[in-house]
Amino acid sequence: MSQKTKWSQFGTLVTVFFFWGFVAASNDILIPVFRKAFNLSQFQSQLVSVAFYVAYTVGSIIYYIVSKVIGSDLLNKIGYKNGIALGLIISAIGTLLFYPAANTASFTLMLTGLFIVGLGFSLQQIAANPLAIIMGDPKTGSQRLIMAGGVNNFGTTIGPLLVSFAIFGSVAAGNTTASIESVKTPYLIVGVAFLLVALFIKFSSVPNKIDLEHVAEEEAVSANKLVHRSSAFQYPQLWMGMIGIFVYVGVEVSTASNLPAYMEQHLGVATDKIAPYISLYWASLMIGRWTGAVGAFDVSMGMKKILNFLMPYLAFGVFLIVNTIAQHDVTQFFVYAFVIAVMIGADILSKGNPARMLLLFACLGIVALIIGMITTGMVSAYAFISVGLFCSTLWPCIFTLAVAGLGKNTGQGSSLLIMMIMGGGLISALQGWLADKTGIQFSYIVGIACFAYLAFYAVRAKAVLKSQGIDYDALNAEGGH
Numbered sequence: 001m002s003q004k005t006k007w008s009q010f011g012t013l014v015t016v017f018f019f020w021g022f023v024a025a026s027n028d029i030l031i032p033v034f035r036k037a038f039n040l041s042q043f044q045s046q047l048v049s050v051a052f053y054v055a056y057t058v059g060s061i062i063y064y065i066v067s068k069v070i071g072s073d074l075l076n077k078i079g080y081k082n083g084i085a086l087g088l089i090i091s092a093i094g095t096l097l098f099y100p101a102a103n104t105a106s107f108t109l110m111l112t113g114l115f116i117v118g119l120g121f122s123l124q125q126i127a128a129n130p131l132a133i134i135m136g137d138p139k140t141g142s143q144r145l146i147m148a149g150g151v152n153n154f155g156t157t158i159g160p161l162l163v164s165f166a167i168f169g170s171v172a173a174g175n176t177t178a179s180i181e182s183v184k185t186p187y188l189i190v191g192v193a194f195l196l197v198a199l200f201i202k203f204s205s206v207p208n209k210i211d212l213e214h215v216a217e218e219e220a221v222s223a224n225k226l227v228h229r230s231s232a233f234q235y236p237q238l239w240m241g242m243i244g245i246f247v248y249v250g251v252e253v254s255t256a257s258n259l260p261a262y263m264e265q266h267l268g269v270a271t272d273k274i275a276p277y278i279s280l281y282w283a284s285l286m287i288g289r290w291t292g293a294v295g296a297f298d299v300s301m302g303m304k305k306i307l308n309f310l311m312p313y314l315a316f317g318v319f320l321i322v323n324t325i326a327q328h329d330v331t332q333f334f335v336y337a338f339v340i341a342v343m344i345g346a347d348i349l350s351k352g353n354p355a356r357m358l359l360l361f362a363c364l365g366i367v368a369l370i371i372g373m374i375t376t377g378m379v380s381a382y383a384f385i386s387v388g389l390f391c392s393t394l395w396p397c398i399f400t401l402a403v404a405g406l407g408k409n410t411g412q413g414s415s416l417l418i419m420m421i422m423g424g425g426l427i428s429a430l431q432g433w434l435a436d437k438t439g440i441q442f443s444y445i446v447g448i449a450c451f452a453y454l455a456f457y458a459v460r461a462k463a464v465l466k467s468q469g470i471d472y473d474a475l476n477a478e479g480g481h
Contacts, residue, residue, distance in 0.1 A: 009205050015201070026162075030163075032274065033183070088194045145396035260274045277385065291311050312343065355401060359455055365391065401457075
C-alpha cells in the first residue's frame with residue numbers, strides 16, 4: 001500500500017516556504033532602491049544577494065561543524081520541528097537590525113540584517129525539505145516538494161508588490177526615489193510574523209523525528225543494491241547535486257536580480273514601475289510549481305490531466321488579480337499565457353520523473369535565455385521572465401535526486417545542499433560584474449552555462465541512482481505518479 005500524504009502536517013510545514021519566497025523576492029525591490037540611495041554600481045548592488053545567499057552557506061557550515069562536535073546529526077538530536085522554530089527565531093533577529101540600519105542609513109548594517117535572516121533560513125531549509133519529501137509516499141516526494149515550492153512562490157509573487165507599496169506608496173507621483181527609512185517598517189512586520197510562525201510550528205503536529213533508513217528502503221526498486229556509507233560526500237548523486245543547487249539558485253536569482261537594470265536600460269521602465277515584472281518572474285515559478293505538484297494529489301488519472309491545464313492558469317490568475325488590486329495594467333501580460341502553454345507541454349512530457357523533468361526544463365531555460373539575448377523590447381523581457389517558468393521545478397528535482405538513497409546521511413546531505421544556495425549571491429555578482437563590462441543583455445550568458453550543467457546532471461544522476469537500485473522510470477511504471 002502506498003502511503004497517503006499527511007496533508008494537515010504538510011499544510012503547517014509549507015508556511016515557512018511562503019516566508020522564504022516573500023523575503024527572497026523582496027530583495028529584488030531593495031536592490032534598485034539601495035543602488036540609487038547609496039550610489040552603487042551594478043556589481044555593488046548585487047551585494048544584497050551575496051549577503052543573503054552566502055548566509056545559507058555559512059549556516060550550513062555551522063550546522064555541519066556542530067553535528068561533528070556533538071557526534072550526531074544536529075536535527076536528529078534536537079528534532080526537525082524544533083530546528084525550524086529555532087531558524088525562524090534567528091531570522092526574526094535579523095529583521096530587527098533593519099530599524100537601526102534605516103535610522104543610520106547604513107548599507108553595511110542592512111546587509112548584516114539580511115545575512116542573519118539568511119542564516120535562520122538555512123536551518124529552516126535543512127529541516128523542512130526532507131520533511132516535505134517524507135510526508136507521504138516516497139514516489140511522490142518530488143511532487144510534494146514542488147507543491148511546497150508553489151506556496152513559496154505565492155510568497156515571491158506578492159512579496160515584491162507589498163514591499164514595493166510599503167517603500168514607494170507614499171512617494172509623490174513621478175518621484176522614483178524612496179527614503180531608506182521607508183524600508184524598516186515592512187521588515188519589522190515580517191520579523192513579528194516569523195516569531196508567530198515559530199510558535200505555531202513548535203506546537204503543531206509536524207514530526208520531530210523521522211526514520212530515514214526506512215525512507216531509503218521505500219525509495220528503492222532493488223533494496224539489496226542500496227549503498228550504506230559513512231558520509232554523504234561518498235554518494236556521487238549528492239556532490240554533483242551540490243553543484244546543481246549552486247548553479248540552479250544562481251541562474252534563478254541572477255536572472256531576477258539583474259532584470260530591473262535590464263528593464264531600466266533597454267525598455268526605459270522606471271524603478272517604481274518594476275514591481276509587476278519582478279512579480280511575474282516569481283509568479284512564473286509559482287505557475288510551474290502548481291503544475292508540477294499535480295502528481296502529489298490523491299485523485300484519478302483523468303482529474304490529474306484536467307489539473308495539468310487548470311493549475312498553471314489558476315496560478316497565472318492569482319498573479320493577474322494581485323497586480324490588478326495593486327493598480328497595475330495587467331493587459332500587457334495576457335500574451336504570457338502562450339508561454340505558459342510551452343511549460344505545460346514540457347511538464348506532461350516529463351511524466352513526473354525528476355530526472356526527465358530536470359533535463360527538459362533546463363533545455364527550455366537555455367532556449368529562453370538565447371531568445372532574450374538576441375531579441376529586443378518586450379519579446380526579450382518576456383523571454384528573460386519566462387526563465388522563472390523553467391526554473392520552477394528544478395529545485396525539487398535536484399534535491400530529490402541528490403538525497404535519494406542517503407538514508408541516515410540525509411540530514412547531512414540536506415545541509416550540504418542548502419550550503420550551495422550561496423550560488424544565488426555569487427552568480428548574481430558574477431553576472432553583475434559581467435554586465436558592467438559587456439552590457440546587461442549579454443551578461444545572461446552566465447545563465448546559459450548554469451542550465452547546461454543542470455542538463456548534464458539530469459542524465460548523470462539518473463545513471464548513478466540506477467546503479468544503486470533507485471530507478472524513477474520503474475517507480476513511475478508502478479503508478480507512483
